[in-house]
Amino acid sequence: MIIKEIASRRSIRQFTDEPVSDEDLEEIVKAAQFAPTERNTRAWEFVIVRDQKIKDKIFEGFEQPFLAKAPALIIPVIDEVKTTLPIQDLSIASAFIFLQVEALGLGAVWKNVNGERAEKIKEILNIPDNFMIINIIPLGHPAQKLPPHQESEFQKEKIHLDKW
């Protein structure tokens, strides 16, 4: 059977005003830290933003500025000096974050950032130069309800046996 959280996880972009507890945020980052990393380098760190002014600054000029209303943001960052697979390790940690968020009855979305926008966010958050940021994860209590993934989404034709 598909893991419950994998089946039910959907990208959530609308949140209620209810804050996310310290306990839940800690649990979510812990799950991220149980993710595998390149040669066990564990080079990530996690910035959690709940200050509305900082959230507003981060989402200034975004095509989805309403994401600033999310009660919390998690921004995973990684020391590029320590790892040779920064995007992989950040992405895997983010995937674990999504599933743990789901397990806690919360919702989240991957908001991609790169280039100048990534640099601007690093500046706002005072993140050291040697750290890479690839996304922002807004999260909170869902204000939208999306159905779980369906059997019909599975594309069996995308499986190639032994050779393409």
Place this chain on the structure above:
Amino acid sequence: MIIKEIASRRSIRQFTDEPVSDEDLEEIVKAAQFAPTERNTRAWEFVIVRDQKIKDKIFEGFEQPFLAKAPALIIPVIDEVKTTLPIQDLSIASAFIFLQVEALGLGAVWKNVNGERAEKIKEILNIPDNFMIINIIPLGHPAQKLPPHQESEFQKEKIHLDKW
């Protein structure tokens, strides 16, 4: 509570000879296909290798040639023409694969590939030029038992509140 599969998942490199069933392999790829992708492009495909000769060819010259003994390999690949975030989407799908593998009582490991080795594997598997490969996931029934992740691994000091 941390999701059971996140807490218990460890990188497994030793496998018994017992084959992985078609049903389990399908379930694992289905879990991967429930992963979020850039703008829902779902540009990945999945090669499953169980033919011993092909596994041997793939792991020729590897520093861990014994991985060729894994009863199955999953190689997620992604169409670089369709997505702008190939590494992210492959990594997230791989993370979901690891957790679903764990849910089925199986074990797996991320074997990184890039450069010439990636090209060689694409050639062996007849993977089209426009597809990217970043890893091989050997999997099977674990022949090693590793303890689950411990509370003590959690580095709370890697959480930064509102600013670094």
